[in-house]
Amino acid sequence: MIVKIQNLKPDFEYDFQIPDTGIVGIYGVSGSGKSSLLNAIAGYTDSVKGRVEFSGDTLFDTNNKQKVRPYQCGYMPQHSLLFPHWTIRENLDFVEKYNPNPKIDLKKLLDVLDCHEILDKYPNQISGGEKQRIALIRALLQTGHQSLLLLDEPFSALNSELRKNALNLLKQYKENNLILFVTHDIVEIYKVTDQLLLVKDNRILYQSDIESAFSCGEHNLPVASRVKINNKEHILFADYVSISLEKIPNSSITHQLPAEIKSINPYGRDFIVELRTLDNFPQLIRSQLTEKSVAKLKLEIEKKVLVNFKATSYNRF
Numbered sequence: 211m212i213v214k215i216q217n218l219k220p221d222f223e224y225d226f227q228i229p230d231t232g233i234v235g236i237y238g239v240s241g242s243g244k245s246s247l248l249n250a251i252a253g254y255t256d257s258v259k260g261r262v263e264f265s266g267d268t269l270f271d272t273n274n275k276q277k278v279r280p281y282q283c284g285y286m287p288q289h290s291l292l293f294p295h296w297t298i299r300e301n302l303d304f305v306e307k308y309n310p311n312p313k314i315d316l317k318k319l320l321d322v323l324d325c326h327e328i329l330d331k332y333p334n335q336i337s338g339g340e341k342q343r344i345a346l347i348r349a350l351l352q353t354g355h356q357s358l359l360l361l362d363e364p365f366s367a368l369n370s371e372l373r374k375n376a377l378n379l380l381k382q383y384k385e386n387n388l389i390l391f392v393t394h395d396i397v398e399i400y401k402v403t404d405q406l407l408l409v410k411d412n413r414i415l416y417q418s419d420i421e422s423a424f425s426c427g428e429h430n431l432p433v434a435s436r437v438k439i440n441n442k443e444h445i446l447f448a449d450y451v452s453i454s455l456e457k458i459p460n461s462s463i464t465h466q467l468p469a470e471i472k473s474i475n476p477y478g479r480d481f482i483v484e485l486r487t488l489d490n491f492p493q494l495i496r497s498q499l500t501e502k503s504v505a506k507l508k509l510e511i512e513k514k515v516l517v518n519f520k521a522t523s524y525n526r527f
Contacts, residue, residue, distance in 0.1 A: 448498035453509070
């Protein structure tokens, strides 16, 4: 996807290029311009100037007199609207009728997001979280053959278990689709996305693949590691990881792993220590320590230490 657009009201200017498949996380504080970006790509900002290209198609190009128009894609705005005079089943049937897509299994979506029991209710009879789940299903149905899915804060009203299920759903659909995913939750960004767009003041401040984003700590992004524990992948934030010179007895710390220091780099007032575990399945783990702690432990490259973290530090999803 190629995006080169600008607008006066609301004021924004975006210029970036991303792959046509995968999950792209759009991250930034409230009011930074994330929703404006999705709305413009979807073709709902008439005043926008510039062009958007996706998968060989030009969605619009005002410089060549191709007007901005709504693009048929899966779009879930922040405040999802359902037809109030139809039941949930009728809302979904309508979308499925006009967006036939054999790649999408509606029954599976209803199962995973636990929506069967609300199908015969009306929108005013269900909760905000239930509306959000139905809106996500509707957006997936709308994706159709265009293979573009735009999601604006899709999981903000979901509990942790349903959020986990929804995030896993996104990963299943990313191979043949481009998913642009707006969220305030950096854990969601690190957990499922392939690319990061950091938005500030209606501009792209920073763009990176996700591994580089959470390893470098630029623009105050929290440093983290991707670790595999009990055959499951987790995100482990560096400020949850401590280092000791010997095993800590009688401790609630679940994981105390032998490791070797690979690098020590400044990170604001602190340091990021990168370690390689010394077990049968070596992994790179990062720890955020104060200057005082680094000096006290006399840490240096190739020094053998123990890296420590609790189970609660990675079991969020």
